[in-house]
Amino acid sequence: MAKREYSFYPGCSSQKGASSSNLMTSVQTMCEELDIQLNEIPDWNCCAASIGYAGGGELPRLTLSARNIALAEKHHAGQDLVATCAACWLSTREAAERLEEDAKLMTEANQALDEADLKLENKTPIKHMVEVLIEDIGYEEMGGKVKKPLEGIKIAGYVGCQTNRPFGIVGESFENPVYLDKLVDTLGAESIPAYEKKVQCCGGALAFSEPEKSQEMVKGIIEAAYDHGADMIATPCPVCQMNVEVYQDQINATYATKFAMPVVYYSTLMAVAYGRNARDAALDGQIIPAKKLDELAAK
Amino acid sequence: MTANQAMIENYRNSFLKEVEANVEEGEWVKMCMQCGVCSGSCPLGKFWDHPPQEIFMMIRAGKRDQVLGSDSMWMCTSCYNCIVRCPRELPITHIMHGLAHYAKRLGLVPANQPTAKFAQKFWDNLMAKGRVNELKLGLSLYFMNGFGEGVKVAMKNQKLGMNMMKAKRMNPMEIMGGHAVQDLSGFQKAIKKAAELEDARIAQPGG
Known part of the structure; x- marks a missing residue:
């Protein structure tokens, strides 16, 4: 079957040596196995995430995303634009919709882009990688590629906020999305559909500016996973992964807990289930090792 | 006025x-x-x-x-x-x-609203090179409440930083410059123009 091709927006945190470079590695491996070709948007820029609102006003922020879409339309005409980062996807899709609805903002965004000799057509569908997996590939094809089922591994599917709201995945509920649980089951692991923190906020960027408030929420996310007997948490979002994994030492110090809960990306689960080694699955990017996946990848 | x-x-x-x-x-x-x-x-x-x-x-x-x-x-x-x-x-x-x-x-x-300060630092950081430099952003965040406070925060997060480096999710060399867009001048001109257009719209009475 012919390769599926997409225009790809990796985002700042997925770059080499950045905090979710492990997402990038495992996504590339997953895409190799699923015959997906990701064409990186040449010279893409930061989307300003959500926290960019204070420094940048509405139009400067929309122009950031408009530049990325314009570059995708120029270099990858006819391809859907795909992002793996929740914030990148949200900002880009939000900009595309806002500019579609507001002719004045669209005119102004193009006036701004003209300074860089670019023009936005705004005809490109903006997708999250999870939409590509569910809508373009499907569970059956994803399941058919499994070489090493993740048997005996219990996984709390943590969808988080921005992959789920305000757009989410078509047909899924905002309060209790089930696609991550279905994916976990598809890979042969045991899902926890009743995991009550699956769409709980981790604090997002406020993990930096309001660490105590954020870590109180992260504590609840991890505690609930332990309550359900989870071996690990899996998430599609780089901010969720970072916030829930890397502050466990500090949370343990504050609350006298003994958390050591691995937090992995869905793409790491898929890379291992598809028979790839620990390096290709980016298991070496874990700060809290996912031992059961390490063992399976080594077999 | x-x-x-x-x-x-x-x-x-x-x-x-x-x-x-x-x-x-x-x-x-x-x-x-x-x-x-x-x-x-x-x-x-x-x-x-x-x-x-x-x-x-x-x-x-x-x-x-x-x-x-x-x-x-x-x-x-x-x-x-x-x-x-x-x-x-x-x-x-x-x-x-x-x-x-x-x-x-x-x-x-x-005064001293921490998220307001961090959000501005994030914006300034991304405007400098067109992409966020996580290392510089993190360091500027530690020191946003002065040097003494910064040293304390940096010490508290030292282990975290070492963990990230070990997992190759933080690169100390980013301090030298780091990732950037190639057409930085076009990028900055476009965003400056956008800011000017927005300023002009807000300056008009009645918007």
């Missing part, structure tokens, strides 16, 4: 009109029916002096100083829970971002 005084002159007696004209998605504020679902849905709700429902009523009541000088909007984590639950589908998250940005534009943010 400061930008703030100019706006008070322009919109005398109608803070709602000022918000509708100048705040992102502000035209939605009058649609709020005061049900309070947004306030009850906010993950950091307990930390807001005035939750969104209250902010909407305060705007209608002309409580300009209390709204724009409030700490509240800066508690928004951008989780979008309020947006998807609002029975009238108000873009509440965006209105909170818009109010926070407008307060910053007029110089009314409470």
Whole structure:
């Protein structure tokens, strides 16, 4: 079957040596196995995430995303634009919709882009990688590629906020999305559909500016996973992964807990289930090792 | 006359009109029916002096100083829970971002608001090279409350930083320059133009 091709927006945190470079590695491996070709948007820029609102006003922020879409339309005409980062996807899709609805903002965004000799057509569908997996590939094809089922591994599917709201995945509920649980089951692991923190906020960027408030929420996310007997948490979002994994030492110090809960990306689960080694699955990017996946990848 | 005084002159007696004209998605504020679902849905709700429902009523009541000088909007984590639950589908998250940005534009943010400081640092960081330099952003964040405080915060996070480096998720060489867009001049000109267009629109009385 012919390769599926997409225009790809990796985002700042997925770059080499950045905090979710492990997402990038495992996504590339997953895409190799699923015959997906990701064409990186040449010279893409930061989307300003959500926290960019204070420094940048509405139009400067929309122009950031408009530049990325314009570059995708120029270099990858006819391809859907795909992002793996929740914030990148949200900002880009939000900009595309806002500019579609507001002719004045669209005119102004193009006036701004003209300074860089670019023009936005705004005809490109903006997708999250999870939409590509569910809508373009499907569970059956994803399941058919499994070489090493993740048997005996219990996984709390943590969808988080921005992959789920305000757009989410078509047909899924905002309060209790089930696609991550279905994916976990598809890979042969045991899902926890009743995991009550699956769409709980981790604090997002406020993990930096309001660490105590954020870590109180992260504590609840991890505690609930332990309550359900989870071996690990899996998430599609780089901010969720970072916030829930890397502050466990500090949370343990504050609350006298003994958390050591691995937090992995869905793409790491898929890379291992598809028979790839620990390096290709980016298991070496874990700060809290996912031992059961390490063992399976080594077999 | 400061930008703030100019706006008070322009919109005398109608803070709602000022918000509708100048705040992102502000035209939605009058649609709020005061049900309070947004306030009850906010993950950091307990930390807001005035939750969104209250902010909407305060705007209608002309409580300009209390709204724009409030700490509240800066508690928004951008989780979008309020947006998807609002029975009238108000873009509440965006209105909170818009109010926070407008307060910053007029110089009314409470002193030492940590998220306001971090958010500005994030924007300045991404504007410098077109992409975020996580290492420089992290270091500037540690030291945003002065050197002494910065050393303490940096020490507290030392283990975290070592962990990230070991996992190759933090690169000390980023301090030398790091990732950047190639057409940096075109990038910066475009965003500058966008800021100028927005400034001009807001400077017009009545938006």
